[in-house]
Amino acid sequence: MKSIIAKPPLELVPVIEVEPYALTDLPIPDECPAREYPSAWRQYFDSCMVQLGEDQITPIADWSHFVRAKDMLGAVLLEKLLRDCLPDDATKTDEIAGLSAGYALCDSEQVLIQPQCCCDFSNLESWEELVKERSVKSDLWIGHPQPLVEALNEVVKIREGWEGAGAPDYLRVVSTTFADLQIAVDRAKKETEKIFEAIEEQLVRIINDATLRREICNQIFCR
Template sequence: MELINTIEISPSEYSSNDYKSPNSSSLESKNEWYNYWKKCINDSNLTELEPIEKGSYFVDLNTINDTSLKIILLKALKEIDIENIDDEILPFNGGIVLKINDQKFIEPNCCCDIGNLADWLDILIAQKEEWHQLWIGHPWIYYKIADDLIYFSDYTDENDSLNIKEKFSIPRNVLGDKLKKIEQQREEFRLKIERNLIELNIQQPDKIANLLTGLN
């Protein structure tokens, strides 16, 4: 089982040209969508970025070097009033991807950001034998704990757990160990953001780094 901490790099935000996107879905045409994504982000010199898989917009935050991060930060802060950052700066879109044997079982959906780690950490202290909602955007999933296993549902838009069914399970201790590593990776990413903001001579680098990583 693998957890990947990601941020979303949307091609439309980094393209300076009106490229035509593929007509089919990313599941049907992964290579075409990958080529489209690369062409768009290369307009902003993000040539070294690679998605977690072809057809995805998610990038493992551990693979983002300083050169690419500076470009991403300048884009995120382009129209921000530094004097009013609490209201204007949101965490990076993205979140945690869960894979088992190279197959994705959970990935962030619409409106999810990397502050979503807090919801994952709640799993470790959740009451047993009850379904709990795990916010990963729209649609979301549910989980429950039983016999030292964590059971997850499929994606759903349901606001109650009456008809929720199990889809897969993982050992609770394994998830706990993986989440500790993810938490450490986010802190390292936060420090990396702060350092690059200082190099860019941007005010309040510590505060901005916290906001962008969902720690405020």
Template sequence: MKDNIKIKPVIELCPSEYAKKEYDYPNGTAKEFADGWNKYWLKSLSDSGIDAVMPCILGYFFIEVSKISDRNLEIILKGQLENEKVEDICPLDGGLVIFVDDVPVVQPQCCSSLSDYQNWIDVINETSSEWKEVWIGHPMIYLRILNNKLQFSELTEDSVPKERVVNEFDFSLFQRELKRAIEEIEDFKKRVEKILERLDYNPVEKISYALINNTY
């Protein structure tokens, strides 16, 4: 059972949404060419004025919400909200990254959003011994709770989980760490609202809800 866990809320900044020019990128995965993908990502972000950022996982496009400067956050919000009606605003891409001994074991997948943290709350509150789906994008994972242990399935696209347990955590410890991560998201939401007010976006609360709490 793994006890040294850290849950980090992140947003994902896709390089194609920020690059003003076309750049060469590695012909391979982030695991194979982490440094190359990171350089491509940073160069793309810099085209839109985003700088001094550190990826949560080298080679991927995630930034911890607690480590985004107000200046960069303002650029991100302007891009997200450009020409959008309130009812059409999409949540920020991202989600939760779970680390064990500083190694990521769960991270957002395709079509994930920061608002997916609510899926974790729903499953944790059920305290079910049956496998329950947690949407983190696709492929997704399933969780179950046995003898105060939170068990994770492997990633799957199937509607029925594979029985193999790939991670196991003390349930009480995971609950505490998830609560801390949610508090971090709430702090981030307050920062977002302050910037929205300064930029004269209205209604502030509806927009911040759409960005952080709303689901696709």
């Protein structure tokens, strides 16, 4: 594993997952995994976005399929992802799926930790809990495989998770402080509310009823 000391200021960036292989018919790169071949996968992502007419959409890192949520606002692609969350009868709100999204921990130079499989916007609560409880050892639920957290006084070490044997060398152990994480959490909460409002407004294109729109948005954000 690679040890990284996070360089403040930290951000918990609200992100939305964009899976290009599920959206286009372009062949995926032969080189895998993306973390080891970032250039090939970034080229693939960009080519897919061009095919979709969304070339302004870029990932948070060359090896990632997550995009800053604020960069998706108003995009036709976001509208498609929102529609995919809805059942045929949108009034059946208990059948609405959460948006595949979450929060990427970034410092002043790079993406440090990104969400994992089965992530959503409710995962901000896990970051809040981490800062509040300050457990010596804990798991951080931001999807699976979930990171492991170790704390000593004010220092926090977040170890990327791995399922199975033979963990790759590119996995990271990120060291930071509770104070810097608290600032990142507070900022993320404010930004999330702005994104919620913007997505609720974008849902006007799909749902006319304001009350239903709010309920749908709550479900999409897993609230």
